Amino acid sequence: MSPRLRALSLLLLAVRSACLAVATEVTWPTSLDLRAVRAPEDYLQPTVSGRLESALFGMVREDGRRFHEGVDIRPTARDAAGEALDEVRAAMDGTVAYANAVVNGPYGRYVVLTHLGAELPVYTLYAHLAALAPGVKVGAFVSRGTRLGRLGRSSAGATPITPDRAHLHFETGLILSTGFNQWYAAQPENRRSPNLHGLFNGQNLIGMDPTPLLARSRVDLLELHRKQPVAATVTLRAAKTPDFVRRHPMLAHGDTLRAAGWHVEFSWQGMPLRWTALEAGHPRLPPGRWQLVGVDPTRRDQLIRRQMLAADGRSAGELLRQNVEILLTTAR
Numbered sequence: 155m156s157p158r159l160r161a162l163s164l165l166l167l168a169v170r171s172a173c174l175a176v177a178t179e180v181t182w183p184t185s186l187d188l189r190a191v192r193a194p195e196d197y198l199q200p201t202v203s204g205r206l207e208s209a210l211f212g213m214v215r216e217d218g219r220r221f222h223e224g225v226d227i228r229p230t231a232r233d234a235a236g237e238a239l240d241e242v243r244a245a246m247d248g249t250v251a252y253a254n255a256v257v258n259g260p261y262g263r264y265v266v267l268t269h270l271g272a273e274l275p276v277y278t279l280y281a282h283l284a285a286l287a288p289g290v291k292v293g294a295f296v297s298r299g300t301r302l303g304r305l306g307r308s309s310a311g312a313t314p315i316t317p318d319r320a321h322l323h324f325e326t327g328l329i330l331s332t333g334f335n336q337w338y339a340a341q342p343e344n345r346r347s348p349n350l351h352g353l354f355n356g357q358n359l360i361g362m363d364p365t366p367l368l369a370r371s372r373v374d375l376l377e378l379h380r381k382q383p384v385a386a387t388v389t390l391r392a393a394k395t396p397d398f399v400r401r402h403p404m405l406a407h408g409d410t411l412r413a414a415g416w417h418v419e420f421s422w423q424g425m426p427l428r429w430t431a432l433e434a435g436h437p438r439l440p441p442g443r444w445q446l447v448g449v450d451p452t453r454r455d456q457l458i459r460r461q462m463l464a465a466d467g468r469s470a471g472e473l474l475r476q477n478v479e480i481l482l483t484t485a486r
């Protein structure tokens with residue numbers, strides 16, 4: 155067993171802690187009976203590789219070359235035909251932000267909740283559902299534990315999900331920009347593929363490791379976000395405050411009203427962590443729209459594999475460019 159899986163086992167076998175003073179209450183997102191979980195294989199659904207790590211968050215697929223943005227949770231009950239029967243449930247109190255009942259993308263049928271009452275307004279995402287529950291409509295309030303649908307294997311991705319591999323893809327993270335649709339429409343490569351999911355397109359959702367939400371019954375989401383190490387730093391110019399900063403004021407520092415630009419720290423997977431305002435004339439303002447100003451050398455390989463850095467290990471990669479441009483759509 156790898157050190158990572160061993161840590162995960164310990165986390166799960168420990169009593170789901172309830173001792174934090176300020177925190178958001180969390181419920182396991184399926185009807186799995188947690189008392190039956192003795193080892194990670196009791197709840198993780200690996201890819202066809204069979205490697206348990208492939209069900210976790212991170213660069214866990216194709217020998218570390220492919221990113222997995224959530225955790226894949228296996229079913230525990232099946233009908234006579236072998237199809238999963240488990241319920242999928244809201245992990246925290248929240249609002250239905252998106253409900254996609256048709257199979258037209260890699261997530262298949264999926265639901266996105268936003269949790270504006272949490273320490274940090276994160277989303278949670280529930281993908282590959284067999285069916286959505288009838289009450290799951292955009293704008294509906296759901297309390298934690300509310301049934302969202304049935305666990306399944308829906309996906310229009312390149313590889314169909316076979317019945318034995320049915321799972322809930324559970325994801326949590328932040329929405330990059332309310333200007334995403336304009337950015338998407340402006341990309342020449344998207345001319346033949348309309349954006350079917352609006353702001354809830356996967357390119358506008360940046361995930362963080364959801365394992366702590368699965369391991370505890372209370373979680374401080376802001377603290378979890380702050381624990382993510384800085385891997386790359388960018389400076390950018392912004393005529394207006396980017397909507398990301400307005401929606402996440404707890405991540406901004408300095409005189410935000412007088413900002414002519416920002417010093418933005420990113421995690422290795424491309425999540426904006428901390429924004430520091432730069433006033434007009436500040437020497438750290440970039441000469442152009444934005445520039446990469448720092449990289450954690452110990453994470454260079456990981457950043458290259460994630461395309462946060464180009465193959466040279468010095469210039470910005472495809473994903474960092476994309477995320478910065480999406481973040482800047484509301485800053486002009």
Ligand SMILES: [Zn+2]
Pocket residue numbers: 222223224225226322323324
């Ligand atoms: Zn997944």
